[in-house]
Amino acid sequence: MTARRFILEGLLRGPLTEPAPRADETEVRRLAARLDAAAQRRLGRSLAIREVDAGSCNGCELEINALANAFYDLERFGLRVVASPRHADVLLVTGPVTLNMREALVRTWVATPGPKWVVSAGACALDGGMFAGGYACERGVGEVLPVDAHIPGCPPTPAALLAGLIALVETNAGR
C-alpha cells in the first residue's frame, strides 16, 4: 500500500531533475581532436561507462554514485554505468593508482573493447595528488593508461562530473 502511495506521489509531483550543466568548450574541442570520425559514427550519442577505483579514498565514488540521483539523472544524457568492462566505451578511473591495483586496472582496460576512452576523475587521478611520492602509488592514471580527459576536484562534484562526461558525449555526437 505504502509503495503505491509513493508511486502515485511521484507521478503527481514535478520532477526534481535539474537542467544539464554546460560542457566546457575547451574540453570539448580537446576531446574532439582525439576522436576519429569513424569512432564517432560508430558510437553515436550514447556511452557506456565502467568505473574503476584505483586507490581512491571513496570520496569520488560517493559523488559518481550521486550522478544517479533524481537531481542529476545521468541516464537522460545517454550515459549508462555498466557492470563489465566488456560492455564499456569509457573507463572512469579514480585514485592515484596504487601498485596493488595497477594490474587490475590494466586488465580492465585490456578487457574493454575499442574504440575506448579513459577519463580520470579527482585530484589523485591526475598526478597522484596527496599520495604521490610514496612506495605504494603511481603518480596518477596517466602513468598507466592513455588518458583522454580529466575531471578535476577533490572529489569532483556531481555537476563537474556531469559536465565532463557530457563533453565526451557532445564530442562524440559528430561535431
Next chain:
Amino acid sequence: MTGTLGIDGRSRSLGAWRAVSVDAAVWRTAVQTLAAGELQLIGLWAEPGVVRMALGDGVGEAAVLELACPDGCFPSVGAAHAPAIRLERALCELYGLTAEGAADVRPWLDHGRWAVSHPLGAAEPSERRTTYPFLPAEGESLHQIAVGPVHAGIIEPGHFRFTVNGETVVRLEARLGYVHRGLEGLMAGADLDRAARLAGRASGDSTVAYALAFARAAEAALGLEAPLRAAWLRALMAELERLANHLGDIGAICNDAAFALMLAHCAVLRENVLRTAHAVFGHRLMMDQVVPGGVASDLDGPGEQLVRELTATVRERLPALTELYDDTASLQDRTVGTGVVAPELARRFAAGGYVGRACGRAFDARRAFPYAPYDRLNFRVPTRAEGDVNARVWVRIDEVGESLSLIEQILHGLPDGPVRAEPPAGAGEGAALVEGFRGDVLAWVRLREGRVERCHLRDPSWFQWPLLEACIEGNIVADFPLCNKSFNCSYAGCDL
C-alpha cells in the same frame, strides 16, 4: 584498568587515556585478558622497534600498552585473540616486525607489488610475488567463486573468495589491501595541515570523523583545547555526515534487494544533506573543515536557517520512508533473518557502529569517552537484538532520528566565540576515539616541532570485515550484496 593487568604507576598522558610501557610478561597477560573477554581490543599498531595496543573495558576505561621490541619480535596478540590477526599481519609487514606464535603469517597489505618489503622499517628490495593462499574449505561438491577486485557496481576494490555448495556459502574470505596508499608513511614528517588533510582522506565517506579524530589526538598531544564553539560545530558536521551516510545506506541496502524506490527517495534526501553542507561549510563532504585547533569555517545566520530547513525536510519525509520499508513484505522477506551476526562474536570483536548495535552491543564513543559537546547533549544509542540485515537497517533509521535531534540541540545551544585556536609548534603524544557513522575511529599521533613523527589511524571496519565473513556462512550467494551493503565496511580506511 591498568590495575586489572597488574601494572604499577609509571605512565604518561595521551589526553583522555594513559600510555604505559610494559614488558613482554605484562603484554602476554594483556593478551590473555583479551582472549578471556575481560577487555576489548581498540587498536594494535607499531613503529620500528615498538608495538602498541589500545585496550578498553567497553564502557569508559581505556589504556595504551607499549612494548619495546628492539630485536623486532613481540608475543603475538592474534594467536590468542582473533580480532588482532589482520592488524598484526599489517603492522608486521609494514615495519618488519615478527609476531611470535602467530598462526596466520600470510601477507595482508603487501601484495608483492611494491619495490620494497617492510616499507616503513628496513625497506629492503622486494621480489615480485602474485600468489596468495586462501584458507581451505574441504568437502564434497564444493566450488569457488572469485569476485573482484574490480566489482560490478561503483564501489571500492577488494577480492572476495567464496567457497560454495550449490547456492549456499560455505566459506567467504576477503582479501583487501588493493587501495593501500601508504598513509602512515606519508604521515611521517608531514606538517599539521598536510597531516590533517591526509587523515581526512583515509576514508572519504568518514572525512569529518577522521579529521576530528586526528585533530583531537593532535590537540591532546599539544595540550591545546579547541574553542567551545568549534567543538559544537565539529559535532554539527559529524552528525550531518552520519545523516548523509545513513540515508544513503538505507536506500542502497534496499536497492540491493531490488527495491529501487527506496534508493530513489533516500538518495534525494542524501543529496539535500550534501547540498546543505556545501552551502554552509563550502564542501559537500565537509572535507578539510575540521582542523587541528578548531574548524575552518563558521556557521552564519543564513547557514543556520539552511540546516533548520534540512532537518525539517528529513523529519517530514522520514516517517513515510520508514513505513515504506516496514510495509513492503517482499523487501522484508530479503532483509529479515539474513546475514545474522552472533552477539558473542560482535562482543569478542568489539564491533562498533550499527554492526555491533544491531546485535545488542551498545558501545558508542560519544557515550563511552564523551567529548564536547556530546557530554551536554541528549541522545539514545539505539540497539537491536537480532543481528540480521533488517536490524542493521533499523539501527540506521533510529540513528537518523537521533542525529536530527542532535543537530537541533546543537543549533539551539551553539555558544558564541572564536572557532579556531592556532596550534603551537610543540611536541607530544595524543590519542582520541571518535564516533563516525560506521563506528569508532581511533587516532594516535606523536608530534615533534609541529610535525607528525608517527601517526596511526584505525578504521572501525577492521573489526567488522571478519564478522561479514562469518555472517554470510549458510546464506545464499545472491544475498551477499545485501549483507555486504548492510555492513558497508570501508576498504580505503583499512587499506590506508
